[in-house]
Amino acid sequence: MREPIISHVVRERSLTEMRSEYISMAMHEIKTPITAISSSIELLETKMQLDELMLPFYQRNLSRIKEEITTLNNMLEDILISGSMAAGNPDTKPEMTDVSAFAKMIRQRYFQQRPDKRQLRIKITGRRRDIYVDQSQLTGILVNLIGNAFKYSQEQAPLLSLSYRKQELCIRVKDKGIGIPEEHIRFLFTPFFRAGNVGDREGAGLGLAIVKRFVTANNGIITVHSDATGTVFTLTFPYASDVAS
Template sequence: MKIQTKIAIQFSLIVGSLLAVFSFVIYQLFAEFREQEYYDRLKSKAITTAQLLIKVDEIDRDLLKIIDKNTLTALVDEKVLVFDQQNKLFYSSLDDHVIHYGNDLLNRVRKEKYVETSDDENEVVGLLYELNGQNYVILASAYDKFGHSKMANLRDILYSGLVISILVTVLLGIFFAGNALGPVNQFISQISTITANNLRERLDERHGKDEIGQLAAAFNKMMYRLEQSFELQKSFVSHASHELRTPLAALKSEVEISLDEKLSVAQHRGILENIRKDINRLIALSNSLLQIVRPLKSSINSAVEVRIDDVVFQAQDDLLLSKPEYRISVEYAKEPENEKHITILGDEPLLKTVFTNLISNACKYSANHQALVAIDFNETHTLVSVQDEGIGIPEEDLTAIFEPFYRSKNALTISGFGVGLSVCKRIVELHKGKIHVESQLQHGSKFLVELPHIL
């Protein structure tokens, strides 16, 4: 079932229920008002009859009957009975109508002094009238013909109005639901045209003034992230293919030479040395590609407390072990009084990758292969800076160096794949941190990593 149909049905049910309840309440209130009003008229009639019959000596029973028969305000099927103290009938206004009564009703009236009840369709009022020490019971009965006629008319009007209102509500519900969901139908039509070849298509956000506009804005943000992911995938495939092609082509050429030419042992050894270099290059490239994939798939939901200085010293030891020519200096900007200032929640191997890459780059791009690492902190973050005195980064490249496979023009002669910094940025962001760079050509670069500590 379409949402438009569901909304129309639900809207109609809600409005119809409210109208039905409203009509029922109106009918019940009017019924109670009619009944109470008629009981008051019967009570007034009973009191008037008692006063005329008992208090006025000039009026006897026969005269009172004549008055009751000829009064203009007589009620339909009106009957008034008066009983003396021994429950004997003292007066009856008419002889051709009967009020069904018994001693139980008379005793009840004497006990409660005023009773409202009914006899079939007639309303009956019983009251106790006291005069000169005598207690008279008066029963007045009549049929509210006009009141019941009004009730029937009101019932017909409410039924008709309810049916017509429900029909109108259904039509209006369909109309307004269609209008409200019209933009959604437009979105569906636009979304159905979006494919992998036109991910730049965006929905009309309608200025974001309502939920539909907010939905469109959220969808557009999702499309932007999806587009970025596709672009990253294309870039990854393109650069990876390019980087893989060079060593593979070299391997192919060297193998073909060794097969086609009659070479000496020394020449074969030289070819094997070249093959080993190309294989090492392929291994390094594969490791770099794995570094890109790993942070994208990693989760730090099971993060543990990690001291940043321990991670930095581990990265220093590993680099000096593999590259003894590197000169790495690690110092504290200020001594931490509380170790929590330099402790964060995170993934230790990933953090080690960050500082290994930054320190390795600092040494690799410096003529003296030297890197200065400073550990600092503030009220909210642990700060680690890695500084070198290398070739620096051109200003126009500063905004792009964190993109995968991007390399500055002045670094193309130095071996590398342009992967490390993009990996560092992704890992730092996974830890809810930031990474900044300051650089000046021929004067070196400084990378600053900010990670929220646990204090």
């Protein structure tokens, strides 16, 4: 009786790995033309600026194209990560991280030149201490949460706050957006789930599921509070010295 069960488990694992590999290959094939398009846009923008042909109309539409390319790339990354995680828990390579400096780098690299001119606000309180975290996964966490905060709010820019408490680092991403229906909050971290009020905003419903897996894999906790005034995601991580001990 035990032998057929083991054989079934092995077969299921093999199918999962094959599916993950297929998704990975397909996504990389899709990313190749996207990269080519992105490079062509950059060259076109540079050439138009050098030739003094960059009228506001062209600048506005080129910025929109670049923003949509970034959105598409992020969706592909989510699918790739989701496919790899289906075969097991994400591998973490933690290292000492100054989240204050890291957050400013994230703002500069991913949210600096938005077409709507909104800028991510960062607030830091308390005595800075490092945490022990996989920096690639921390990037995924922050880019997803901040990106959603921009996506689901229209006027005021999101706020990223870092509070260095006595025993833990508390990270909050706050927006004044459309909020999340109360009955949907418990499903937020389920793959492919999207709240009923998101309308036609782009997304595959994978980002928050990935965020939850990354937070948990790095000894963190994530909670969410939302009402008509907006949404707040709260993450807590132990300090590096506490993890080491």
